[in-house]
Amino acid sequence: MSLAKRVLEISGQDVTKCFQCAECTSSCPSAGLDGFYPHRLIRAILLDLRDEVFRGDYKLCMHCHLCSVRCPVGLNFPEVAIALSNVETKERGPDNVERAFISELSKRAFVNPARVALSALGVRVLALAGLRGLKLAGMLAESGSVREEYRREVARVVRG
Amino acid sequence: MSGDEVAYYPGCSALTTERPYLRTAEVVLERLGVPHRLIDDAPCCGTVELEMVDRQASRRVAEIVAEVAGGATLVTGCSGCYGTLRRGGAEVTHLIEFLGRRVGAEEIARRVVRSWPVKVAPYYGCQALRPREQAIDDPEDPQILEELMSAVGAEPVDFRMRVKCCGGPILLRRPEYAKQMARSVLESARDAGAECVVTICNLCHFMLDFYGGGILPVLHATQPIAYALGEPIDDLGLEEHFTPVPRGLFRP
Amino acid sequence: MESSEPRVGVYVCHCGKNIAGKVDVRRVAKEAGRHPRVAVSRDYFFMCSRAGQELIKRDVEAGKVDRVVVAACSPKLHEPLFRRVVAEAGLNPGYMEQVNIRELVSWSTEDPEEATRKAIRYVLGGVEKVLAAEPIEVGEAEVVREALVIGGGVAGLAAALDLAEKGIRVHLVERSPTVGGLMALLDRVFPTGDCSLCILTPMMAEAEAHPLIDIHTTSEVVEVSGSIGDFRVRVRKSPRYVDPEKCVACGVCASKCPVEVPNEWDAFLGKRKAAYIPYPQATPRAYVIDPNACLFIREGSCGACAEACPTKAIDLREEPREFELRVGAIVVATGVREYDASNLKNYGFGRIPDVITQLGFERLINVTGPTGGHLRRPSDGKVPKRVVFIQCAGSRDVNHNPYCSGVCCMVSLKQAEILRSEYPDSKVYICYIDMRTAKKGFEEMYERVRREGVVFVQGKPGEVWRDGDELVVEVFDKTLGRKLELRADLVVLAAGLSPSEGTLKVREVLNVGADLHGFLQELHPKLKPVETSRPGIFICGGAQGPKDIPDSVAQAKAAASAAATVLVRGRVEVTGERAYVDPELCVGCMACADECPFGAIVEREGRAEVVPAACAGCGICQPVCPTGAITRRVYGVEQVMRQVAGLLEAAPASPGGEV
């Protein structure tokens, strides 16, 4: 099945509507990061250029939705990105960041942003945060109550 | 103000780095006479990351949270949770929408016991405004937070980054860029003459407070509201911020 | 088959591939032929062609059939034609039934098998219906040889002048205090760059002076009854408070008036008094008082203008009045307005003073505008050195107007050219998705403007913001492959065209169709471009769809000509396709008259009676009659019931079944 079709199935977003005005990219705070340009991704999806689509830059979308509220044809790019990611996870499993995040979720059922940052970025954050990092580290001991059902759900996702 | 019970979903950062948000949110509901209970046994919303991994799983989380809320009005103060739960199909109201539209800014103004005459930059971030289907106000030119801030005596300033992204969602992938975004929010608020920024989201607050380079103090919107409704300064959790909040900000 | 029983002929049209590409027309004809009352059943490439018409005529003339079913396109298109064909063959036109198997079947059904079955059902429904048909009488009525033109923009003026030149008396009803419409606010017009008012004011003056044209300004049509040849039109004239006969346009009233409000005639960039004249060339050339701003009218104080007026032209107590017109035909030219750019939050219109629209730009360079024709930006009055145009700012956008407004690419080219020639130091950028320059002389203008040094950036900007006293336009330049932050002093939004408020309103009053966006709907996009669903009412100009001046005028002339065809002939055919009252059944409750939107039912001797010329044949009266006395011919209860029965019973045999 073509990528465009899969995206449509998962997200309801029909990329064939795009007329390449580039208003999404003009609006996008991530545009240009590692060659990420939302309108170009849409084009690559249409042309079924898998390697280009799955280079990974679509994950730089911040889901700020400035593009989706402005897109003249009503396309929702973040939903497209989610669909792509769902496809990719099915095929290749979650990436490192997602893994760190999900494992935090499955262990504790809630996420401490500082803690995820630590596990994904290692000491870098600590160093940057300086002394305040210590305060953060103290918070890592904190825990919330966990619902069994939920834990199972997350575990399923992580195992793929 | 009474009526339906509110089931308040704090979002997990409000249990860790953003505790003052949860505390003052509860204070505000309390002082406004809104019956509420805290949801403390539902999982993290999963954020966009979980949606990215598995849409279905994310929907399931929203379902669980809605179940836990039962018949009560599900309210959250975190825009990130709000967006994820909404997209997952849960019926959820953003705390700011609840305060601004259900309770009403006039009602809050009526209950103000002391004014907070500060030049403030009301910062919305993204998820409370966009996508369109989940917007609590105009997606690009909202006023609801300005109304609430005016209600407590503050003077809202207009600044370029008010509805832009805090950088949080790519913190783990491009930390330098994310931090630069957080800083640019604060810079733009400072350039517009604001003395502080108020946020309406756990993640936005974390980003601006922790990564904003200390350019301006960053408050949760509920802190000045709680203050104006009579909560003692010492109970606002000001010392728990990463960027110190000068107490003078609350001593006109 | 007994010869006294009606014999039906069925004619299934292929419409080239339009129908036959989906529907198995042979099978439809075969299946229809199995109906016991169907004597002849044929299919043919184009039933509407000469040869197709002959097929029907021959069968009727040979006495083979005396009822006809044509299964083809929409009756909206060809019903009159096929009625005429059977009439020419000596049959009453009421005995022809057209079944729509194109729009309703082949164009709107995916699966060929399903489409074929559907078509068979529709045809059999038509056969049953025609078997219950009653003859319709066709008569003629006298035409009132006067015309009404609604809207006095360039289109309305062109139509009125054309009609008057043909010797027809014209009533021109204009909502605002002056004729001229949008064009009167423009500075120059593309692609030739001639001065807009210089070519428009002669038309305005000629219309005003023409002995056969009556101009009614500050007036609106509030009700229209009757039908082609004899419309009764109620007009409501709002007070102007200034007698245009006495006013010498000295302007003393305005100079005395203490109230200042934003001027809608200057795209709100300037101010005017409550006593004002829209622009110096306004026609009639007289001042007017805005009742929403005037202190006297609002709260009974002031009155300074009336006192000061040297000719005593002002009457602040003037009341609105209504009058009636009788006309044979109506031309609607109610025009367009610029789309409300304040919906474009990301471009800051309404928030950032130096973000203006194209109409604002026209006013800023027009000598009759707020700056006397010297381009000054609104915030600080400086001459802008860098100007960025944003195309499609409100058009081609599902959040605003989804259609292309058609003129704004050319308007920006025109304005860029004016900028470059009058302010040679200026730097001009045009950000666009596609430049649409498809008509005579347009591409040449595009080239000219490029050679003037105007930079065309392909990419739609995300937003405009203010940085100090500069504006910044954030746009991804598709050619360069990266984002630009264009620094500018002035940003002009190509906001495009929407139907005018009057266009939206007039449609309700006239009971004519409109498209999704509110533009009035022509009867057929190619062949009946100025006709509407209500005979005798014609449309033109911006009211019909966004368009430029040349197209508006061309269409206005077409509408005038179509209206004149009715008026010059002097008589109209009054179709029998209308409501009839059975006096035996009518109890005189007059429930039908209350419902009739066209005022076509009157009471006579305790019974309802239909005025043939006024009845539009809409059929609304039929279901409200408690005794079933009133029937819309061709859609009588008996006919419709049999049609439905035919539709439902006819379960066609499976394909390949024995015929």
Ligand SMILES: Cc1cc2nc3c(=O)[nH]c(=O)nc-3n(C[C@H](O)[C@H](O)[C@H](O)COP(=O)(O)OP(=O)(O)OC[C@H]3O[C@@H](n4cnc5c(N)ncnc54)[C@H](O)[C@@H]3O)c2cc1C
């Ligand atoms: C900024 C701008 C620049 C343009 N520049 C050019 C150009 O350079 N060249 C070009 O060819 N075209 C140009 N156009 C397009 C041009 O303005 C239109 O093609 C033209 O005005 C259409 O004429 P009209 O008579 O159909 O409608 P309008 O000009 O809109 O006139 C309609 C008239 O009807 C009146 N009216 C409305 N409703 C009612 C009612 N219910 N009852 C009575 N009266 C009513 C209105 O008051 C108005 O006087 C431009 C448009 C804009 C917005």
Ligand code: SF4
């Ligand atoms: S804004 Fe919409 S139509 Fe324009 S390029 Fe982006 S996705 Fe395509």
Ligand code: SF4
């Ligand atoms: S939602 Fe993603 S693609 Fe769209 S503007 Fe924001 S970051 Fe860019």
Ligand code: SF4
């Ligand atoms: S009466 Fe009205 S229009 Fe005349 S001067 Fe006074 S405010 Fe102006």
Ligand code: SF4
């Ligand atoms: S004419 Fe040009 S600017 Fe106007 S809507 Fe069409 S493409 Fe856009």
